[in-house]
Amino acid sequence: MKILVTGGGGFLGRSIVEQLLARGDEVSIIARSDYPEIRELGATTFQGDLGDRAALDEAFAGQDAVMHTAAKAGVWGDRADFVRSNVTATENVIDACRANGVKKLVFTSSPSVTFDGGDAENAGNDVPYPDEFLAHYPETKAKAEQLVLAANGPDLMTTSLRPHLIWGPRDPHLIPRVVASAKDGKLKIVGDGKNVVDITYVDNAAVAHLQALDALTDHESAPAGTPYFISDDDPVVLWDWINGLLGELDIKPVTKNVSPKVAFFAGSVLEGAFKTFGLNGEPRMTRFVAQQLGTSHYYDMGPAKRDFGYAPIVDPADGMKNLLEDLRSRGM
16 A cells, blocks of 8 residues: 555654555655655655645645654643644644545544543543543544544544553653653652553554554444554553663662652642743643553553454563663663
8 A cells, every 4th residue: 555654753653664664565754854764764755744734735645544643742832732733733634635535544642532530440442531631732632533533434434543651662752751850860659659551562553553554444344433542461560660671771760659649739830830930841740740650541452452453563571672772772
C-alpha cells in the first residue's frame, strides 16, 4: 500500500515508518520539520502544518491509508495550541483523506482520554470519557478521537489506538525526563508506590498500528469505528519499574513519598501561580500528573487480540536492554 504517516519523524511515527518499509509498503511522512534521515530510510517526506488544511493535499494525494500519529503532547501550555494541533489538525486530516480518496485512517490516541482521576484496572474499550479533564492534552485528544471514530463509513474506514506510556530507544521525552528528575532529586513517589500501570514498548505500539490497519477491510469490520487500548500486556508496579531502571543507570532510587492529596494540592497551587504570574516553562507538579502518578491504570488487551490479532513483538526484558543501551549511548 501507499501509506502516509503524519508525524513520521517522531518517536512512534519513525518506528511505524520503519516497520511499513520493512514489509514493502510505499511510505511517505508529513511533518513540520524536515527529516533527511527518514528519506535515507526510503520514505518520501513532505513538510507541512496539519493545522493548515491547504498544506495537506500534496501529501495526501494518491495515498491508500494514513497513520495519524502527529499531536501536541504535554501537561502544560496554551489551550489554543493544543486545540489547533490536536483537534483542528485531526479535522483537516479527515477532510484531506476524504478529498483525496484515502480509504483507511488509523489514529494514535491515548488512554488519558478516559482518565477520570481514579484507578483503571483491566479496563476495557467501553470505559467512558470523563466529564472533566484536568489538562488540555487529554481533552483535545478525546475530541480528536471522537471525530475520527465518527468519521468511519464506507468511504473512509477509521480506528483509534491508545498506547499507554510508550517507551524504548530514541525516546525524546518520557524516560529522559524521569531520569533527569531522579538525578536532580526532584522525583517523589506519589502514594504508597504500589500502583500498577501498563507500559508499551515503541515497536509494540507500532506493530499494533500495522495490524489494525490491515484489519480494516471494510467500514463494518471489527476495528472500524472502535478505540483500542494498547500495551505490552504485562503491567508493572510503576515505582518498582522506575527504580529498577534507575538502578541499572547507577542512579539512587526514589524513596521519598508524598500523599496523593498533598501532590494534588501542590499541583493546584503551582498551576495557579503559573497562570497568575505568566511564568515560563511548566509546573513541577500539576493536578493531572499527581493523579496519574498515584493511581493504577492498566487495560484489557483482549479486544485488540481478538479484533486484529495484536501481539507484542518485543518482550519487556529485551526492550529494557535496548533502552539501557540507548540511554548509555546518550550519556544518561
